[in-house]
Amino acid sequence: SYVLTQPPSVSVAPGQTASITCGKDNIGSQSVHWYQQKPGQAPVLVVYDDSDRPSGIPERFSGSNSGNTATLTVSRVEAGDEADYFCQVWDSSSEHRSWVFGGGTKLTVL
Amino acid sequence: QVQLQESGPGLVKPSQTLSLTCTVSGDSISRGGYYWTWIRQHPGKGLEWIGYIFYSGRTYYNPSLGSRVTISGDTSKNQFSLKLTSVTAADTAVYYCARGGSGRYFQHWGQGTLVTVSS
Numbered sequence: 001s002y003v004l005t006q007p008p009s010v011s012v013a014p015g016q017t018a019s020i021t022c023g024k025d026n027i028g029s030q031s032v033h034w035y036q037q038k039p040g041q042a043p044v045l046v047v048y049d050d051s052d053r054p055s056g057i058p059e060r061f062s063g064s065n066s067g068n069t070a071t072l073t074v075s076r077v078e079a080g081d082e083a084d085y086f087c088q089v090w091d092s093s094s095e096h097r098s099w100v101f102g103g104g105t106k107l108t109v110l
Numbered sequence: 111q112v113q114l115q116e117s118g119p120g121l122v123k124p125s126q127t128l129s130l131t132c133t134v135s136g137d138s139i140s141r142g143g144y145y146w147t148w149i150r151q152h153p154g155k156g157l158e159w160i161g162y163i164f165y166s167g168r169t170y171y172n173p174s175l176g177s178r179v180t181i182s183g184d185t186s187k188n189q190f191s192l193k194l195t196s197v198t199a200a201d202t203a204v205y206y207c208a209r210g211g212s213g214r215y216f217q218h219w220g221q222g223t224l225v226t227v228s229s
Contacts, residue, residue, distance in 0.1 A: 042206055045217045089214075101159075
C-alpha cells in the first residue's frame with residue numbers, strides 16, 4: 001500500500017480561503033474523497049469523486065484533483081470549519097486492493 | 111435515513127478477542143452494492159480500514175492485520191460484526207462501522223466506540 005501525504009496543519013483567518021492538499025504520484029488518475037472530523041465525532045464526507053458534494057454540504061467546500069495533488073478548498077472559512085480533514089482513495093492497483101487514507105490535516109481558524 | 115450503531119465492550123484484556131457489532135437501520139446489509147466496513151482510529155491519529163463484508167457475504171481484510179480479523183453478518187438482525195483476536199495495546203482505538211458504496215467512499219458512519227486494551 002502507499003501513503004497519501006497531507007500537511008499536518010493549515011491555519012487561516014475567518015473569511016479567507018483554506019487549501020488542504022493530498023499528494024501521491026499520479027493521484028489525478030484516481031477519485032479522491034474528503035472527510036471532515038470534529039473532536040469526538042465520526043468523520044463526515046464533504047467531497048467525493050474529486051469535486052462533488054453530498055447534499056447538505058455547503059458550496060464553500062470544493063475539490064480538485066490533477067497530476068500529483070488533490071486539493072480541498074474551503075472558501076469563506078468560518079469558525080465551525082475548524083476540524084481535521086482526511087483524504088481517501090481506493091487502491092485497486094495492487095494485489096491487495098484497499099482503502100487508503102491520508103494522515104489528516106488540522107484546520108485552525110485564527 | 112441510514113444509521114449505524116456500534117456496540118461492544120469498551121475494555122479488553124491483552125491477548126483476548128475484541129468483539130464489536132454494528133446494527134444497521136434504514137437499509138439492509140443484504141441489499142446489493144454496499145461494503146459494510148470496519149475502520150479504526152488510534153488516539154490522535156489517522157484512519158485505518160480493517161475490512162468489510164459485501165452484501166453477498168464476501169469478506170476482505172486489511173493484510174496488515176493478518177489472520178486476526180473476522181467480519182461476519184447476521185441478516186436476520188441486520189447486523190455485522192468484527193472479531194479481532196490476540197489484541198495488544200496497539201489495538202486501542204476508536205472503532206467505526208461504515209457503509210461504502212460503489213464509489214468506494216463512506217457516506218454513512220456509526221458514531222464510533224472506544225476500545226481500550228489493558229489489563
